[in-house]
Amino acid sequence: MSSLLLLLLPVATSGAVILIARRAGPGHRGLGDAVRLVLELAGISTLFLVANLALGVAIVLATRLLSSVFVSIYVLNDLSLVALSCLQGAVFFCWRRPPATGNVGGD
């Protein structure tokens, strides 16, 4: 039940925002386009997470094999790596997108 509530909250607020935006009139990107962009962003972030984990495992094992220093593989079991990978994904997503036409600087 609590899980369902957590799932319903973003659905409700998203529905409300979509209604408000539609009343405000056209001028928005299509919702389908937005979903596709978010999926692309999620894909890039997930790829970075997988790459970061693979590199982390390789570094931990190499450190163990090549030196007397012991590093636990459990250091990789940290939520901050997920957050950093999402941040990386967002930056690279923006970087690889074509530049917006018009004024970017805001003045």
Added chain:
Amino acid sequence: MSRRFLRGFGAAALLLFLLASFTPAVDLLGSLVIPDRPAERAEAIVVLGAGGIAPGGGLTDSSLRATMEGVNLFHEGWAPLLVLSGGGGPLLRTEAETRAKFARQSGVPPAALVIAGPVRTTREEALEVRALLEPRGVRKILLVVDGPGAVRAMAVFERVGFEAVPAPWSESVTIDAAPEERLTLLRSLAMEAIARLYYRVMGYV
């Protein structure tokens, strides 16, 4: 890399996230992977390292919980010996020594306590425990280990010559866990899968 591939990958990742968080899929996976067996009488209870020492010098929550389970099993008479393991912390005392202090304060007689030396991995724990228990003729042990790590730990201890039985895991898997608990369990299961693969490649299990 094509946009189509990235979208597909992103959709799969988001689907996995939603399935893992909001359905009992991870709970069911956990109940399949984590052994759920009643305790059996053994010759020694072995409490494996679990989280080590907190920065303040005390036991971490997971280490304290595992120690309490070991002490309870001892008081219930499941085995006459209590082996406490665990590596070094930021201070001079190891996890095993800190656990031993707690066990003595909880009424475990010093003669029944065996304190393992500083160890860093499950394999090192198995070798250290064998060195301590082999001279006493102990073969069957009751392992106190966190749920996702139980299968690998049992295999490692059996590889070095013990008959290992898992102690019941106190954090039983339920199908109505909160999404955050499910994601934590999923992370533990994923880390354990990597550890198990590494142990298999190295020939430890």
